Amino acid sequence: MSARIQIDQVGLPAGVAGLARTDGLDTGALVTLTDTAGAGNSTFHLLWGPPDDLGAEASLAPTGDPNVWEFAPASGSEGSYVVELRENAEPVERRVFGVRTAAKLLLIPAFAERASRHAGWSNDGIDQSELSDNNALDYGEASLNVVPYAGWWRTISELYRIVEAGTGGPADHSLPLVKLEPAPSQTVVANPLDVAGDAQYFAGTAALQRLRVNVANDGLEWSTPAAQGSTSIVYNAAANRFERGAVAGAVTLALNSNASTFTAAAAKSVLINAANGSAVPAFVAGTGALQYLRVNAANNGLEWATLTIPTDFVTNTILANMAANTVKVNATAAPAAPTDLAMAAQSVHLRAAGNIVNLAASADGVLQRLASGNLGFSVLRGGLANDTTFGSVTASSAGLTPFGQYIIPAGSSAVGDRYEWSAELQFVRGATATALNVIYDASGMGLGVLPTVDLALPTVAGTYAIFVRGSLTITAIGAGGTARCELSAYGSGVLGVTSTSQFINTSLDTTANIFIQPLTRMGPGTVAGTTLSAWGGDVRRVR
Numbered sequence: 001m002s003a004r005i006q007i008d009q010v011g012l013p014a015g016v017a018g019l020a021r022t023d024g025l026d027t028g029a030l031v032t033l034t035d036t037a038g039a040g041n042s043t044f045h046l047l048w049g050p051p052d053d054l055g056a057e058a059s060l061a062p063t064g065d066p067n068v069w070e071f072a073p074a075s076g077s078e079g080s081y082v083v084e085l086r087e088n089a090e091p092v093e094r095r096v097f098g099v100r101t102a103a104k105l106l107l108i109p110a111f112a113e114r115a116s117r118h119a120g121w122s123n124d125g126i127d128q129s130e131l132s133d134n135n136a137l138d139y140g141e142a143s144l145n146v147v148p149y150a151g152w153w154r155t156i157s158e159l160y161r162i163v164e165a166g167t168g169g170p171a172d173h174s175l176p177l178v179k180l181e182p183a184p185s186q187t188v189v190a191n192p193l194d195v196a197g198d199a200q201y202f203a204g205t206a207a208l209q210r211l212r213v214n215v216a217n218d219g220l221e222w223s224t225p226a227a228q229g230s231t232s233i234v235y236n237a238a239a240n241r242f243e244r245g246a247v248a249g250a251v252t253l254a255l256n257s258n259a260s261t262f263t264a265a266a267a268k269s270v271l272i273n274a275a276n277g278s279a280v281p282a283f284v285a286g287t288g289a290l291q292y293l294r295v296n297a298a299n300n301g302l303e304w305a306t307l308t309i310p311t312d313f314v315t316n317t318i319l320a321n322m323a324a325n326t327v328k329v330n331a332t333a334a335p336a337a338p339t340d341l342a343m344a345a346q347s348v349h350l351r352a353a354g355n356i357v358n359l360a361a362s363a364d365g366v367l368q369r370l371a372s373g374n375l376g377f378s379v380l381r382g383g384l385a386n387d388t389t390f391g392s393v394t395a396s397s398a399g400l401t402p403f404g405q406y407i408i409p410a411g412s413s414a415v416g417d418r419y420e421w422s423a424e425l426q427f428v429r430g431a432t433a434t435a436l437n438v439i440y441d442a443s444g445m446g447l448g449v450l451p452t453v454d455l456a457l458p459t460v461a462g463t464y465a466i467f468v469r470g471s472l473t474i475t476a477i478g479a480g481g482t483a484r485c486e487l488s489a490y491g492s493g494v495l496g497v498t499s500t501s502q503f504i505n506t507s508l509d510t511t512a513n514i515f516i517q518p519l520t521r522m523g524p525g526t527v528a529g530t531t532l533s534a535w536g537g538d539v540r541r542v543r
Contacts, residue, residue, distance in 0.1 A: 002018070002037065002092075003019070003093075003130065004017060004018065004037045004038070004085060004093050005017065005018065005033065005034075005035065005036075005083060005093050005095045006018075006033075006034040006036050007019075007020070007021050007031065007032075007083065007095060007097050008032040008034070009024060009025055009029050009032070009097075010029040011025055011027065012024075012025065017036040018093075018130065018135075019095070019135060019136060020095040020096040020097065020098070020132075020133065020135050021097060021098065021136050021138055022096070022098035022100060022107050022134070022136045022138055022139065023100075023138045024073070024081075024097055024100075026076050026099050026102065028072060028076075029073075030070055030071075031070065031071055031072070031073060031081075031097060032068060032070050033060075033068070033069045033070070033071070033083055033085075034067060034068050035067040035068075035085055035087075036067075038066070038067030038087070039067075040066045040067065041066075041087060041088050042066065042067055042085060042086065042087050043062075043085075043086050043089075044060060044062075044069040044083060044084070044086075045060070045086060046071065046081060046082065046083060046084075047082040047083075047110075047112075048081065048082040048110040048111050048112065049073070049077075049079065049080075049081040049082070050074075050077040050078060050079030050080075050081075050099070050108070052077055053073055053074040053077040053079075055074055056071050056073050056074060059071045059072040073099065077099065078099050078100065078101050078108060079099060079107075079108040079110070080096045080097070080098045080099075080107065080108060080109055080110035080113065080134070081096070081097045081099075082094060082095075082096055082112075082113065083095050083096075083097060093130075094114070094133045095133060095134075096110060096113065096134040096136070098136070105140070106155070107155040108155070109134070109152035109156070110133070110152075113133050113151065114131070114132070114133050114151070115131065115132040115134070115149065115150065115151030115152060116128045116131035116132060119131070119149040119150070124147070124149055128149040129148045131149070132148060132149050133152075134152055134154070134155075135148040135149065135151070136148070139158075141157075144157065183201055184201050184203055185203070186203055187202060187203040188201070188202050188211065189201060190202045190211075190220060192220035192221070193219055194219050202222075204222045205222060206222075206224050207224075208224060208235065209222040209223060209224050210222070210223055210224075232244060232245050232247075236256070243255060243256035244256055247260075248263075249280075251263070265283045267285060269283040269284055269285035271283050272293070272302055273302075275301060276300040284302070284304070286304045288304075288306055290306060291304045291306055291307070292304070292307055322340045323340055323342065326340035326341060326342050326343065327343060327349055328340055329341045329349065329356050330356075331355050333354065333355055341356065342358065343358055344360055346360060346361045347360045347361060348367065350367075350375055351375070359375070359376070376412060392531050392533035392534070393522065394530060394531050394532075399520065399521040400425075400519070400520045400521060400532055400533075401517050401518075401520075405515055405516070406515070406516045406539045407513050407514070407516075408513065408514035408515075409513060410510070410512050411510065411511055413474050413477050413510040414474065414477065415474055415476060416473070417473070417474040417541065417543065418471065418472070418473045418474070418541070418543045419471065419472045419473075419516060419539060419540065419541050419542070420469070420470070420471045420472075420539070420540050421471075421516060421537065421538065421539040421540070422467065422468065422469040422537055422538065423467070423469075423518075423520075423534060423535075423536065423537025423538075424465065424534075424535040424536055424537065425465075425467075425468065425520060425532055425533060425534055425535060426465060426466070426531075426532070426535055427463070427464045427465075427491075427530070427531070427532055428462075428463050428464075428531045428533075429459070429460065429461050429463075429464065429529070429530055430461055430527075430528060430529020430530055431461050431529065432527060432528060433459040433460075434525070434527050435456070436456075436457045436459075436522055436523070436525075436527045437455060437456050437457060437522070437524070438454070438457055438466060438489065438520060438521075438532065439452065439454050439522070440452070440453050440454075440487055440489045440518060440520050441453070441518065441519055442487060442518055443519050444515050445472075445514060445515055445517075445518075446508060446509060446512065446514055446515065447483070447485060447504075447506040447507070448506045448507030448508065449504050449505075449506040451485050451486075451502045451503075451504045451506075452487070453487045453488065453489050453500045453501060453502050454500065455489040455490070455500050457530075461529075464491055465491060466489065466491045466532075467489070467490055468488065468518065468520060468537075469487075469488050469489075470485070470486060470488070471484075471486045472484075472514075473485075474508070477510040478509075478510060478511060479510075480507070480509075481507070481508045481509060481510040482506065482508060483505075484503070484504070484505055484506075485503075485504050485506055486501065486502070487501065487502050487518070488500070488502075489501075520532065
């Protein structure tokens with residue numbers, strides 16, 4: 001005979017061709033039968049199996065490979081299945097697939113299981129083993145694997161040894177508890193003595209007792225704790241179990257729960273270690289508006305502090321950039337954030353009447369408190385303008401201004417302001433003796449009544465000096481303002497009429513610009529060979 005049948009089961013190591021196996025599983029796992037030398041004309045047959053397995057034979061069928069067949073043993077069935085391999089309908093080889101009993105791991109032999117009647121100590125060759133349906137080498141007793149030709153006899157040997165409890169006996173872990181004598185209530189099997197001895201039932205006597213080695217360390221005892229010594233492991237009597245206790249603190253755990261949560265934090269607080277060493281963190285709350293957390297001045301802890309800016313800490317570089325030509329001020333009448341107030345050219349910042357403003361300087365003006373009570377610019381007391389042309393005229397049709405025009409700015413006048421002016425002129429007379437006057441008036445000053453003086457000029461040829469002067473005093477201001485105006489003209493004694501003057505009260509609109517630039521001319525008519533020249537003059541504010 002040849003070794004051709006290989007038996008495999010799901011969950012077991014691979015089988016060996018030509019060998020039976022007795023380590024089958026009672027789980028109902030599929031069994032695979034392989035003809036390792038088959039040529040496609042092999043068949044497998046189940047000749048025997050456990051009598052309670054009614055479906056194994058019917059389940060035997062070939063797979064897609066004609067040399068490989070499968071069958072499904074019933075779950076829980078114990079005993080031996082006899083597998084026969086036939087080739088062209090002729091028997092070739094028979095092997096046993098055994099499932100041992102659950103408790104004692106005994107193998108029930110198959111009905112009509114065969115072995116060689118000629119085998120023995122003197123005839124134990126491999127040919128004798130191949131003649132044995134059960135030639136497995138997986139017995140727990142090593143001596144039984146030495147005689148694979150003994151077949152089913154080996155299963156009988158296992159049974160006798162267990163029954164006699166001699167050199168054999170139950171396999172390890174095979175004795176079920178039901179085989180023990182009934183145990184008294186609330187007992188454990190133990191040897192409570194301090195010497196070797198038989199095990200015995202050792203009963204507890206009270207609730208919540210525990211088994212322990214006694215204080216003398218010479219035996220076991222049941223002990224009742226005086227109290228639960230732990231708050232972290234507690235006994236739940238209702239559920240009859242030990243549980244981890246609730247955990248309190250910054251992180252909390254409910255009783256017998258692994259779901260951790262932070263404890264409720266105080267309002268406006270942070271979880272920190274504020275001490276100067278290792279410590280359990282705690283929630284520390286702020287106590288005031290705009291506080292911040294910092295290391296204290298002693299450098300030994302954390303504290304809440306109110307933010308302050310040290311003296312001289314904020315430099316100009318830290319401040320925001322300012323627009324060109326601006327000054328940082330609070331120009332309002334109440335506390336407020338500063339703003340950048342622009343400064344125009346030729347101007348100053350001041351409180352003219354109420355709040356801080358930018359005030360432009362007037363031409364030839366000085367800053368002073370005006371009659372209105374406000375700060376403002378007005379013309380200087382003293383020389384304000386002088387001659388800029390030194391012009392000459394020769395005909396009565398042309399006027400001559402003896403000094404540059406001076407403007408009193410609109411709205412800058414106050415009652416009592418007084419301006420005076422004077423000028424020097426040279427008159428050159430030819431040979432003709434035609435009568436001629438110098439005419440001096442305040443045209444262009446905006447006066448309601450125009451003052452004018454005429455000074456008769458000499459008829460004798462020669463060069464003469466002529467002087468003119470005037471004054472303006474503000475008596476009322478506004479669009480309906482008033483003023484007193486005086487004009488005078490005089491010359492050397494050889495002129496005959498040496499002087500002439502005129503005094504008037506007139507209307508004057510001080511809300512408009514006032515122009516001081518008196519006009520001189522000759523007339524009436526045109527006189528040849530005469531000239532009138534301006535030698536200089538000035539305007540002064542005297543109060």
